[in-house]
Amino acid sequence: MKILETRRLLLRHLEPDDLDQLFALYSDSDVRRYFPEGTLSYEETKEELEWFLNGHPQHPELGLWATIHKETNQFIGRCGLLPWTINGRFEVEVAYLLDKAYWGQGLGTEAAQAVKDYGFQVLKLPRLACLIDSENRASIKVAEKIGMVFEREGQDEHGPFLLYAQNAPPQSEMRQHQ
Ligand SMILES: CC(C)(COP(=O)(O)OP(=O)(O)OC[C@H]1O[C@@H](n2cnc3c(N)ncnc32)[C@H](O)[C@@H]1OP(=O)(O)O)[C@@H](O)C(=O)NCCC(=O)NCCS
Structure with missing residues (x-):
């Protein structure tokens, strides 16, 4: 199911056939450098993919979505909205991960x-967050470019x-934006 489209990208629900391409990204140590769990095995990738097939099981409107490069029709990443409880507070994270061949x-x-925009305008979420490793310059830059403001350091x-x-x-x- 399609979630949203931009000029160059289409975001849709993950599908079982995405597994090999998702694993190619999750087994890449550059792509997974700033993730606490590091690279994932094929089985771990399959588990994650299955978890998100219909959106997040507890919050189906959220989830990680396949990110398709429209021009080439390639699966180039997964982006989306993830629910967390951080220090007792419900937060929804804007999550993004792309194939390094498409960075920059x-x-x-x-x-x-x-x-x-989807989180605010379509889902009417009151607040969105990004959780980022302090060394992840690219992710910090993306967060800042979309208007996220540094709030605090955290630990889990x-x-x-x-x-x-x-x-x-x-x-x-x-x-006015619509
Ligand atoms: C984070 C990520 C999605 C950024 O994707 P991208 O398509 O390369 O980002 P953009 O091209 O939109 O770049 C955004 C800005 O970051 C800057 N940037 C990109 N990589 C950078 C790096 N390694 N160091 C510093 N700045 C960087 C770009 O120059 C750009 O800023 P500018 O417009 O002022 O020039 C990509 O690096 C990625 O998938 N990383 C691995 C997964 C990950 O860590 N996700 C975030 C988890 S919190």
């Missing part, structure tokens, strides 16, 4: 911006992270 063309920003069972966040703009401003 503005696609990460394009995907993140569209996911953020996976390790330390930076929390960037943004509240939904007022309804009147949203209408």
Whole structure:
């Protein structure tokens, strides 16, 4: 099922046939460098993919979505919205991960911006966040470019992270964008 489209990208639900391409990304140590779990095995990738086939099981409107490069029809990543409880507070994270062959063309920003707009405008979420490793310069840059503001450092069972966040703009401003 299609979630959203941008000029160069289409985001849709993950499908079983995405497994090999998702594994190619999840087994790449450059792509997974700043993830606490590091690279994933084929089995771990399959588990994650199956978990998200119909959106997040507890929050079907959220999830990780296949990110397709429209021009080449290639599966180039997975981006989306992930629910977390951080220090007792419900947060929805704007998540993005792309094939390194496609880095540096503005696609990460394009995907993140569209996911953020979808979260605010379609899902009417009051607030969105990004959880980022402090060394992940590219991710910090993308978060800043879509208007996320550094809030604080955090720590959970996976390790330390930076929390960037943004509240939904007022309804009147949203209408002007549509
Ligand atoms: C984060 C990620 C999606 C960015 O994708 P991208 O398509 O390369 O990003 P963009 O081309 O939109 O670049 C956004 C900005 O970051 C900058 N940037 C990109 N890579 C950078 C790096 N390694 N160091 C510093 N800045 C970087 C770009 O120059 C650009 O800024 P500018 O417009 O001022 O020039 C990509 O690096 C990725 O998939 N990384 C692995 C997965 C990951 O770590 N995801 C985030 C987890 S929190």
